[in-house]
Amino acid sequence: MMDLLVRNARLVTVNEVKMGNLAVKDGRIAAVLPLAEMPDALETLDLQYKYLLPGAIDDHVHFNDPGYTWREDFPHGSRAAAIGGVTTVFDMPMQNKPAVADAAIFAQKKAGLQGRAYVDYALWGALIRTNAAALADLQAGGAIAFKCFMCDPGKDYTELRLDEIEQRLQILKKLHGLAGFHCEDYVMIRTGEAERLAAGQIGRQDYLAARPVEAEEKAVYDILRLVEKTGGRAHICHVSHPQVAEQIRRAKQRGLPVSAETCMHYLLFSTQDLLERGTAFKCSPPLREPGAAEALWEYVLDGTLDCICSDHSPSAIEEKEETGEKGTFGAWGGISGVQSAVQLFWDFVVNKKQASPVLLARCMAANPAGIFGLYGRKGALQVGFDADFIVMDAEQEWEITPASLQYLNPFSAFCGCRGKGLPVMTFLRGHRICDHGRICGPAEGQWLHSMEESEEKR
Numbered sequence: 001m002m003d004l005l006v007r008n009a010r011l012v013t014v015n016e017v018k019m020g021n022l023a024v025k026d027g028r029i030a031a032v033l034p035l036a037e038m039p040d041a042l043e044t045l046d047l048q049y050k051y052l053l054p055g056a057i058d059d060h061v062h063f064n065d066p067g068y069t070w071r072e073d074f075p076h077g078s079r080a081a082a083i084g085g086v087t088t089v090f091d092m093p094m095q096n097k098p099a100v101a102d103a104a105i106f107a108q109k110k111a112g113l114q115g116r117a118y119v120d121y122a123l124w125g126a127l128i129r130t131n132a133a134a135l136a137d138l139q140a141g142g143a144i145a146f147k148c149f150m151c152d153p154g155k156d157y158t159e160l161r162l163d164e165i166e167q168r169l170q171i172l173k174k175l176h177g178l179a180g181f182h183c184e185d186y187v188m189i190r191t192g193e194a195e196r197l198a199a200g201q202i203g204r205q206d207y208l209a210a211r212p213v214e215a216e217e218k219a220v221y222d223i224l225r226l227v228e229k230t231g232g233r234a235h236i237c238h239v240s241h242p243q244v245a246e247q248i249r250r251a252k253q254r255g256l257p258v259s260a261e262t263c264m265h266y267l268l269f270s271t272q273d274l275l276e277r278g279t280a281f282k283c284s285p286p287l288r289e290p291g292a293a294e295a296l297w298e299y300v301l302d303g304t305l306d307c308i309c310s311d312h313s314p315s316a317i318e319e320k321e322e323t324g325e326k327g328t329f330g331a332w333g334g335i336s337g338v339q340s341a342v343q344l345f346w347d348f349v350v351n352k353k354q355a356s357p358v359l360l361a362r363c364m365a366a367n368p369a370g371i372f373g374l375y376g377r378k379g380a381l382q383v384g385f386d387a388d389f390i391v392m393d394a395e396q397e398w399e400i401t402p403a404s405l406q407y408l409n410p411f412s413a414f415c416g417c418r419g420k421g422l423p424v425m426t427f428l429r430g431h432r433i434c435d436h437g438r439i440c441g442p443a444e445g446q447w448l449h450s451m452e453e454s455e456e457k458r
């Protein structure tokens with residue numbers, strides 16, 4: 001007897017969309033079946049040919065918990081994720097008090113999140129100046145990856161110089177650890193910003209000019225060179241521009257162990273949005289010139305950019321003000337997007353680009369699961385995997401409004417976006433956690449660690 005039979009589904013796999021049924025037993029996918037095969041089950045759900053997608057994995061969110069919980073917290077962030085069809089998030093180690101720099105802090109953060117998450121979660125560890133000796137214990141403690149800044153990261157974190165990055169890549173290679181990089185060149189950005197602030201040039205255009213695409217290209221060039229030299233793996237975070245993606249495409253062609261992500265805001269918006277509509281559109285790297293997004297899409301389509309993540313980076317609305325002495329430079333840089341990424345990407349891929357929904361199964365599930373060592377448990381509609389999935393109603397029209405957002409601070413650059421195709425139900429390990437925009441049930445999200453690590457431990 002199965003626990004749940006999902007009937008008459010359009011199953012979205014990494015290769016195809018096929019009609020079928022899916023059976024769940026003990027929280028896992030027990031069978032993927034043709035339409036005619038219907039094993040007995042305690043509960044049956046007839047999808048009437050709606051799409052069934054693997055639960056999305058957002059490899060890059062900032063839930064700010066503990067420490068900065070006026071911006072977001074785990075209950076709000078993870079409820080938003082569940083409603084948006086995201087069943088697993090990887091939370092970042094900065095904008096945490098303290099930053100997640102060693103195994104003790106990691107364990108403390110993990111303990112504090114118990115019973116407060118509505119989706120499954122893994123935690124990034126820090127990769128900062130002071131914690132080289134802590135990396136082995138962090139990896140053994142279950143850090144999903146390690147986040148490194150090449151530019152000024154803000155108050156609670158330190159960036160690394162290239163010689164330090166080289167040494168850390170060597171350490172992580174031995175540990176089978178993965179480093180993720182915020183790629184913007186420290187010197188270029190610091191100099192550009194200092195010059196403008198000194199000259200009183202503090203407007204939106206000045207902010208953009210101080211963070212040129214060349215700074216991102218230079219940083220990615222440096223990382224790729226160190227990957228080649230050390231053989232350590234690197235994940236390039238939030239690629240904002242096709243020229244940067246082209247560098248990564250060539251590196252992959254040369255066989256370098258590099259992966260990359262981008263976000264919906266880089267695919268949908270441009271500098272014009274920041275200039276005309278304000279700091280809701282401020283992020284770093286910044287939005288790029290009109291036309292860049294169009295070209296960036298080609299690199300999603302050809303597989304250069306492996307993952308679509310949100311880089312959900314919320315703030316209080318007052319922190320978005322640009323009326324202080326640093327003008328636009330002083331406004332919070334970050335966009336909230338964990339709830340809207342799946343519907344935006346679906347609408348973009350399926351309706352705007354007339355591409356196959358298999359891209360969602362790849363970029364939002366199988367690829368992040370594979371890169372971060374969870375594939376086999378998470379990331380696909382396959383027998384033995386956790387029964388994490390989304391029912392997608394391709395005909396459902398939507399508009400993103402503040403009232404629709406579950407964030408602690410319910411505003412976003414995506415408010416006003418409209419489209420078609422909405423996750424209407426979300427299942428986590430076989431349990432329905434969300435039904436037509438409403439959370440059902442308690443916070444039963446579980447902490448996850450990389451499976452690569454667990455095999456080594458055995």
Ligand SMILES: [Zn+2]
Binds near residue numbers: 092
């Ligand atoms: Zn981020």
